[in-house]
Amino acid sequence: MFESLSDRLQGALGGLKGHGKLTDTDIERVAREIRLALLEADVNFKVVKEFVARIKERALGAEVLESLTPAQQVIKIVNQELTTLMGSTANKLAFSSRPPTVVMMVGLQGSGKTTACGKLANFLLGQGKSPLLVAGDVYRPAAVDQLKALGAQLNVPVYDEGTDADPVDIAEHGVARAREDGRDVVIIDTAGRLHIDEPLMEELARIRRNVKPHNILLVVDSMTGQDAVNVAQQFQDKVDLDGIVLTKLDGDARGGAALSVRAVTGRPVKFVSTGEKLDGFEYFHPDRMASRILGMGDMLSLIEKAEQSLDAQQAAELERRLLKSQFTFDDFMDQLQQVRKMGSLQSILSMIPGLPTAKLRNLQVDDKAFDRIQAIIQSMTPEERRHPDIIGGSRRRRIAVGSGSDIQAVNQLLNQFKQMQKMMKQIGSGRMPKNPFQMFGM
């Protein structure tokens, strides 16, 4: 994978031990690294140019603080600027004082609109709202069926008129239906379209004029490259966006498109979507995205996610153990059970800084494996769970028999556990709280 910006900057400024102002040459070297890192993260090159110019300006004037190395100083500036550019705070959905609140999803083909509609409905259910989904994609084969299936899964009503009606009428009728039925949020799914498809863009503009959605959200695939600026600009011009939904963030794309889109439209990213399960949808946090684009991982997301599911005491205890690297099989078991509440283990691990995806391969936990693992752990004595090192050959055989599995499975689990312990140790020593740069060894 790509080098993270922090590594790059350390490389560029590694020789610099002293403090004081950054010199012109330092700054040129730094600018080059930032430029490359952002380009590799798919930030549009024009956006990169402006951004780097701003960093240069700030870095030139900056007094380097006593406590920071030059590399740290630059990362701090970059991080601040990036966060400012992404919007300083999380940006929420606008709810109308006179319900129903209308949300319309727009975007290119395959960006994930229909799934995002389902996820938003689920998100709103969680907030005590009663959404109605409206099937406005009459073009793609089976798009209406897809939305209906999602609605059925969530027990949320779906308004549709098949595939022969005009999407503008469908949207209007959908909103009227919500009003009649007392649903307080309407989510309109629309067909994917190219930003240069005049008739279809005009169709969106007509829906906008007739229905006046309170939130028009552009759905953008986080794997999008340089063209994100053209797409966003056109949608912004034609329908005047209110915000952006960034999808497929559970992959390993840096997501530089978020920055491009934000820069050209001036509109905030409101939501991020991860995974295909309907609960992978949350408000966007600019600071986290900034560190993802820079390759610093998403430590904050991880901590918050863990905190939502673990109760506070448990979390504190786990943290203590992580720090001391006393991660035992009992913790592992707890974790596995929490994982089901939080989403996939992989999606959680993928937010940990500095873990290459390749390392995650052996740590996959699927649901069937879960039951097997649970059985194996339950066949261990409390002593063995606390000190897995004592589990030698004869103990392994006993555990295998006791759990109705085989010795290979026990060996595999012990190996996986050892790896996990090692990783936890890394995370434990790299935790972010006081000095966020400590984890980069600075």
Next chain:
Amino acid sequence: MSYNWSEVFVGVSPTAEVEPAAAREEGRKGWFRSLKEGLSRSTKALAQQLSAILVDRIDEDAWERIEEALIGADIGVSSTVAIVEKLEQMADAGEVRGPAELVAALRRVTAELFSTKDTRIDVAHSPAVILMTGVNGTGKTTTIGKIAWHLKNVGKQPLLVAADTFRAAAVEQLVEWGRRVDVDVIHQDRGSDPGAVVFDGLSAAMARGSDVVIIDTAGRLHTQVNLMRELEKMVRVIRKQVTDAPHETLITIDATTGQNGLVQARLFREAVGVTGVVLTKMDGTAKGGIAVAVSHELDLPIKLIGVGEKMTDLQPFDAAGFTELLFSDEILKAS
């Protein structure tokens, strides 16, 4: 220069070439022209950009802006550097003098980066098995519809298999494509085991004597290890019935994809041995430059190009033609 779909497939005899009624209605153009129509919007911006640069001299600024144009096409930092360095060497050696020659050289150098492997689709088996893979929403199902339509036109009898049993209404989507192109679709309920659907599909193909089996799979991120393993398992299921299959394992890559496209292709190739790439959505403004990096770095041929949502919106790929259009002559004329 016009192309002939019977030449796009290996295993279709040229005599089997029937000018299909539907194709004639659509108006068959030379592949350059029709590709150009699909691509014109993509390339125009790049052409203008380059034409502004290449006025006269090749100065420092021009080099930097060529770099930017390449980056802006999603060709990626390392391929861009490789291309520009090569051009600089050529300029230093006096092989490239002035902007006109630079454009020609740019095309040549870029075209040479593409894999030289066969870009045709191998259907010379009975049955031939094509496995369609790729990340979510990149155009797998649509491309299958298009390929099936072309196969029918050249006299082959395809059978579609709906092994995306995961996404809501994925089965219905493929069934609808089957209806459109008048090809049978083997399917089971949502949630059933994709391996079982594949098994069924191949059995049906052999019982009916179908020529080509095209298997649709659920979109998956290359980072989802369990799902990648599921795909590997599907290949094993296929091999139990047809030992040398799949004969083609294609990955769809969306032309709007940035540098992640390279990782996608790499991990799908590691898992299931991809034989070629279908670059989709080239009818937008994205330039699809990631295809250059994918083809070059992974030695994977680009086989087909998607230029729209209709069954006719599919084109064979040709490296020289692709780069010719990416950096067109208009670069100079427009200035």
